[in-house]
Amino acid sequence: MSPQPQAAVGAPLSRVDGRLKVTGKAQYAAEFNAEGMVHAVIVDASIGRGRITSVDTDAAEAVPGVLRVIHHGNAPTLPYRDNSGGSNNLPGRKVRVFQDDRVLFHGFPVAVVVGTTLEAAQHGASLVKFSYDAERPTTDLAEGEPTPGRPYSRGDVEAGLRDSDVRLDLTYRLSRNHHNPMEMHGTIARWDGNRLTVWDKTQWVPGTQLELSTVFDVPLDSVRVINPFIGGAFGSGLRCWPHTVVAALAAREVGRPVKLALTRRQMYFGTGFRPSYEYRMHIGADRNGRLVASDQTIDAETSSYETFTEAVTAPGQSLYTTPSVRQNYRTVPLDVNSPIWMRGPGAATGVFVVESAMDELAHELGIDPIELRRRNEPTQDPASNAPYSTRRLLECYTVGAREFGWDRRNPRPRSRRDGDWLIGMGMASGIYHTGVAPAQSRARLNADGTAVVESATSDMGPGTYTAQTQVAADALGLAVRAVDYRLGDSLYPQTPPHGGSMTMASVGSATLDVCNQLRQQAIRLAVEDEESPLYGVAADDIVVQGGRLHVQGNPTRGESYQRLLTRNDRDRLEANTSFSPPQGERFSISAYSATFTEVAVDATLGLVRVRRMLSVYDAGRIISPKLADSQALGGMVGGIGAALLEHTVTDHRDGRIVNASLADYLVPVNADIPDLRAIYLDGEDMHADALGVKGLAELVICGVAPAIANAVFNATGRRLRELPITAEALL
Template sequence: MSPQPQAAVGAPLSRVDGRLKVTGRATYAAEHDIEGVVHAVAVDSSVGRGRITGIDTRAAQAQPGVLKVISHLNAPDLAYRDNAGSNNPPGRRLRVFQDDKVLFHGQPVAVVVATTLEGAQHAASLVKVSYDTEKPSTDLTDAKADEPTTYARGDADKALRSAAVRLEMTYRAARNHHNPMEPHATIARWEGDKLTVWDKTQWVVGGTQTELAAVFGIPLESVRVISPFVGGAFGSALRTWPHTTIAALAARETGRPVKLVLTRRQLYFGTGFRPAYEYKVRLGSDRRGRLTAMTHDLRAETSSYETFTEAVLVPGQMLYSMPNVQQAYSTVPLDVNTPLWMRGPGFATASFVIESAMDELAHTLGVDPIELRRRNEPEEDPSDGLPFSTRRLRECYTTGAREFGWERRDPKPRSTREGDWLIGTGMAAGVYDTVRVAAQARVRLDADGTALVEAASSDMGPGTYTSQTQVAADALGLTMRTVTFRLGDSLMPPTPPHGGSMTMASVGSAVQIGCDQLRRQAIKLAVEDEESPLFGADADTVVVRSGRLHVKDAPARGETYQRLLTRNNRSHLETLGSYTPDEARFSMFAYNATFAEVAVDARLGLVRVRRLLGVYDAGRIISPKLADSQALGGMVGGIGTALLEHTVTDHRDGRIVNADLANYLVPVNADVPALRAIYLDGEDPDADPIGVKGLGEVVHVGVAPAIANAVFHATGRRIRELPITAEALL
């Protein structure tokens, strides 16, 4: 069949939902106008470990407008069926109000429901909870680890003993929190035994819907989840947190729709976070820098009741060619809330360590950091022997070095100065898995020539509405304004989680397949219709442009969708696009090279990032304008990881000390330098039907080590702990 003209895909189009967002008409979880809604406020534990010995709710219940106070003393038993498929880690997930145990500071121990938000807030402050306390364990460096997950190839210990060059380092990365602009929120309403929730979620069907059905022991079809807009999440909404269950429980107990919105403070212990790591490496090479061995010994925090892990081992297995690798990944159970994936999960943490270690090796050998990486570029995936679908890291290095001006760099640390400022440059490689998961999309073409495409995906900011509309418009041969894409409702066809850079590859492929099927339906109808100008034409020669079907080499021979459907008395055509990824025959990853320039005040130790450049091998770029939004945002997040973000815990009681945006620092305008993104032209036809590899995660991976390496180049001091603070440089 003749390929469709591409007018929308690849064009730098503005967001189709942009006007709704800037005018305030996009409706987020807490903003839905539900008749009769009342308000819930959770009461959080003020201790980090122990048992509840009493809850005095008399003062709270005496307040005007208070409908109910619910705790383990009066809550019904909930089913809490096993539900490992909803991104719940192994273990026994927190069961709200089911017993008197306190597992971490801030755990919800009660909820107040009142007719006004202010009334609920005040009443919650009057609930008195007494505890039998124990000292919590919250220090990663002072707790016993679980048995490690291990990986090995070759004999790393032996290779290290005989290596011409050996390095041994310990790196540490602080806990990071997601801090999205929209707080987590849920509105829940029961109608008989049917539950509807308006929720902030990154997984409508397999996540929130499945978890609520499991918790309440009701059929899946009895739960409807609605989530048309998500105001940022970065991974924090990839599982269903206790507040969503609390809202649904409170709604059932009061017989009223209930709204529960977490405060900014509650986000720090009511949802997950990127766990803190201690990461030891040993690295061996010959004197030319060819890697011979590397060992990785990791410790990462998890909760005492669930074991959270992430793909932190993968980069160490496949990023560079080396015959001997040994890894041990230990989780450390602590009295904290369960961690969760955060942008670039696992890969971002590993890249800081590996790319910093590579920079240390380059300096030790006197080899240019880019040249060192080139010398260790594998021809196939070292971890499994599979060929790469596409791997264009060499091109990323070449393009980045040219555009950044790398050749002007004096390799000697502390060699460039501007007054009080020490100037340094650094670079790092980045990688992230190309994840593809089964997805479906419903496509309908109406007789008026407009199309509707639906899938139960989410859009937390990368532009799902827009990019899917672009794919659908080109596949159907319609203009953008005649295609509507809808998402965020569990009544729509199921899709995977909106995270891990899998949405474009998975949902986009389902949209492409569904729209291709529907276009072929229309073409078949036309070439078999004796009254159509296309009657008898070879269907494989027919294309559609701007809603008009025509023979590719004879544009005058054709007709519009409207005329075809109207003449055939068809109100619409409809199909369901289903995508199932092929069995992996290739090693599929997205890659980048990130370049950074920093200035460090020689007297004060203050670090200022001056410019960042990212060069990406991410397959086909569906929407360059959205891609820039993702890339620049990923760089800004990397600045936060490298220089600012750090959760501080008081180990005496497990309290998070800086649980607010005044004391948990994130980048602001003054921290953001000149940012630039470059995308290598091309696609990955082996990855998926639309040739994409995923962009949202890889743009964050590699930023922190590029900055850290630039700080070393500026100052001559190697800081192996994130964030890099002024104190560490003084």
């Protein structure tokens, strides 16, 4: 078969939806309007654990414009059918809004006030009075009781540590982080009889559809979820949170469409977060730096009512050759709301610990950190013994060291100064597993030579609209402007969650497949049409370029889609596909990175400034270089935040989050961001998926925080094992 020309994929195109966004025409969930819409405001519990003993709604109900106050004492019973595998699929029992008198955490939703205006609903919410039988909550990871854990083991760890020439026993602590996207979570809900429509900020349209179907016990096709644009999410939209159910419940109770938007403060307990961790790493190596054994104990916070886990153990199992490894991943139930996946879920945490420990070992042995990693480079996945599809981490080191000027690093800590500033350099590896999941898509080729491609996936910022359009355009042989890619609606074909760096591999493969099918339909129509200049030509010898079918190598012999369909009285061609990942091939498939950074630390004040950063990525085929840069630089910024700024502070007396605002929860701003650069190794991984991509969005944050921490040590000689690294810790 003649290969299709590739004009769009690999080109640094601007976002196809960029004009809509910069002109304000892109509509986000809470910006839609439904006729007769009213407003809802959630009332949050002011205790961290206990029971409601009384509710006084008289003052609230007397406010002009307040339509209804709904709470556990007057709310209808909701079915909450089983939703195994859906958007709320954590082990345990999810929050069931207004179904009993229990308060599970500070900020727990205890009522909702519906008003004709937002102001009326807000005022009414401030007047609802609750009395509680309060108990002291447990919200400190250090005070919680760990579960028995999930053990992993290979080799003889005790013997390996005993026989090691060098042993390090290290404990790292990572603070809770919150996603803090620009767009707050919001929902508009409308009932038309037994049919529910919601405009909702979600990273998984089909998952929210399924959740609402089971909560209200209505048929799946009676629920429509719409979400064409997301103003950032980073994982916070991967579940259907209680406020979405509250909005739908309120709309049904008052018989009118309801808008409910969380405030920034409510986001901190209304949606999830990256949990806090204590991670102990006991490692042993020989005098040449070759790892012999590693014993790891991981304690992670979760809620008291659900068990949240993530792939935090993977880097410690598979990043380097280690004959003997033992891990015990223990969750610690606390009186908090449930955590959720956050950019680089699990891997960013695990990589911080492993890469910090490798730097400590390199310093202990007097070996260059890159050389130490080279000596422990595996030839196959140490955890699964599977061969690698591709693993070019050594090449990432080589390119990164050369481009960053690693040879100028002085291995002796506190040896470089620039006036009052101590200068240091650090590096770290990164890894993220390539995920691929089943996805569906449909496409239509119109007689005017344009195409429409649809799927229910989302775009929270990585550029799904653009990248999918590029794939579709090349597969159909059309200009990018001739393709209309549509997403964010449950009426479109089903797709997996928009997270875990799986969208391009999964939905992109479905887009490629359905558009290939559509192009082949047109080619078959042409070669069987006696009036076509392509009549009788072998289908495999025909390509499409610029909307014109022609013989490969002979562009003069052919015709346009438009002419072909019009002559055959066809107003369109259509195709549907259900993509499933290939089975049978057993490979270890991950994306890899090497991040290099230079920091300056004020010798007197302990202030840390990142001066420059470079990351080199082995991420397979890069569909859209401009979007890739956007992802890479954004991931570096997020990593700077995790390393130096971000920390959710809890008052453990009552479970209140103290810094639940952007004034107090610190995130990086432009003044914090230095010169950032990303390099992508040229290539593809066809074992991963049909497009040869390995995923980028999660990888780009993995390795940033340890690279910064390692650079801080090189600058100061102080080894800090707790994130974020603060000025007071360096004083």
